[in-house]
Amino acid sequence: xxxxxxxxxxxxxxxxxxxxxxxxxxxxxxxxxxxxxxxxxxxxxxxxxxxxxxxxxxxxxxxxxxxxxxxxxxxxxxxxxxxxxxxxxxxxxxxxxxxxxxxxxxxxxxxxxxxxxxxxxxxxxxxxxxxxxxxxxxxxxxxxxxxxxxxxxxxxxxxxxxxxxxxxxxxxxxxxxxxxxxxxxxxx
Amino acid sequence: xxxxxxxxxxxxxxxxxxxxxxxxxxxxxxxxxxxxxxxxxxxxxxxxxxxxxxxxxxxxxxxxxxxxxxxxxxxxxxxxxxxxxxxxxxxxxxxxxxxxxxxxxxxxxxxxxxxxxxxxxxxxxxxxxxxxxxxxxxxxxxxxxxxxxxxxxxxxxxxxxxxxxxxxxxxxxxxxxxxxxxxxxxxx
Numbered sequence: 228x229x230x231x232x233x234x235x236x237x238x239x240x241x242x243x244x245x246x247x248x249x250x251x252x253x254x255x256x257x258x259x260x261x262x263x264x265x266x267x268x269x270x271x272x273x274x275x276x277x278x279x280x281x282x283x284x285x286x287x288x289x290x291x292x293x294x295x296x297x298x299x300x301x302x303x304x305x306x307x308x309x310x311x312x313x314x315x316x317x318x319x320x321x322x323x324x325x326x327x328x329x330x331x332x333x334x335x336x337x338x339x340x341x342x343x344x345x346x347x348x349x350x351x352x353x354x355x356x357x358x359x360x361x362x363x364x365x366x367x368x369x370x371x372x373x374x375x376x377x378x379x380x381x382x383x384x385x386x387x388x389x390x391x392x393x394x395x396x397x398x399x400x401x402x403x404x405x406x407x408x409x410x411x412x413x414x415x
Numbered sequence: 416x417x418x419x420x421x422x423x424x425x426x427x428x429x430x431x432x433x434x435x436x437x438x439x440x441x442x443x444x445x446x447x448x449x450x451x452x453x454x455x456x457x458x459x460x461x462x463x464x465x466x467x468x469x470x471x472x473x474x475x476x477x478x479x480x481x482x483x484x485x486x487x488x489x490x491x492x493x494x495x496x497x498x499x500x501x502x503x504x505x506x507x508x509x510x511x512x513x514x515x516x517x518x519x520x521x522x523x524x525x526x527x528x529x530x531x532x533x534x535x536x537x538x539x540x541x542x543x544x545x546x547x548x549x550x551x552x553x554x555x556x557x558x559x560x561x562x563x564x565x566x567x568x569x570x571x572x573x574x575x576x577x578x579x580x581x582x583x584x585x586x587x588x589x590x591x592x593x594x595x596x597x598x599x600x601x602x603x
Contacts, residue, residue: 343426366421377425
């Protein structure tokens with residue numbers, strides 16, 4: 228088992244795929260983002276890295292709000308489409324049924340099983356990217372995605388992005404419970 | 416299709432699961448981390464959010480280096496185990512075959528199909544967490560995980576973490592190419 232060095236650009240892990248929404252100049256716009264993760268637990272803060280060229284970023288800075296919408300596999304083409312065309316040249320406000328929540332300016336996607344509206348609490352900048360820190364203010368789903376009041380991901384049909392193949396991959400079978408299956412290895 | 420508000424803590428998306436390695440007081444230590452994402456493309460910078468109580472974080476601050484190791488499903492129990500026990504009380508240096516690269520102080524896991532050693536370039540702090548920004552210096556894999564010189568994820572057998580079920584989920588089937596399948600929706 229000999230390790231070999233490979234191109235640093237090849238490094239990665241399965242990434243979530245979300246639609247980030249923002250109003251830009253008064254119109255809803257959406258982009259596909261895979262560089263997103265939780266940053267803080269309480270309050271729940273999520274960070275998303277967005278290239279400074281992106282039109283959506285302008286709306287996040289303008290309104291200090293944005294949404295994070297988690298699409299199911301049935302939205303994979305539309306999600307990819309949102310990553311291919313810029314709101315600067317193409318009106319993406321009609322691609323989805325859009326709704327607004329408490330923050331009034333964070334457009335959310337009705338077709339997504341799970342949506343969050345976020346208040347921008349900080350921005351960390353590199354030369355090319357803004358890493359927007361959004362505090363999750365409200366979260367929306369539908370009865371059909373819940374079981375006994377809790378979100379049930381056997382009903383949401385989510386997918387991830389895997390590089391360098393650039394493949395969207397459907398989630399497969401559960402292989403164990405976190406904070407549980409490793410217990411058998413704990414020595415007394 | 417009526418949206419209803421649900422608990423903000425229920426918000427999430429499929430998350431990667433990696434083992435973050437650091438030397439703490441001269442000994443290799445590893446923890447399981449799901450709050451990790453890319454932050455910058457060139458140079459490749461990856462951010463990982465780690466609670467300030469975590470022992471591994473002390474090593475990252477001490478050496479200003481850390482590793483990110485991407486486990487396959489055959490490591491799911493050991494990975495979970497690393498999230499259950501703290502290096503403060505348990506020696507985790509013998510759990511894996513450890514190797515070091517260019518940075519000399521970022522312990523990597525031979526059993527993982529993909530490993531990166533990172534140089535700490537910045538730390539963003541909240542009250543409870545440090546979000547460590549690591550520049551990827553070198554990446555390691557093995558011939559058996561490559562096809563024609565490139566990483567081939569049909570051979571790496573990766574998994575993700577899905578909440579609120581706390582399920583580790585094996586990756587399933589590809590459902591389309593990113594930056595490709597949405598093209599059919601682009602209007603001329």
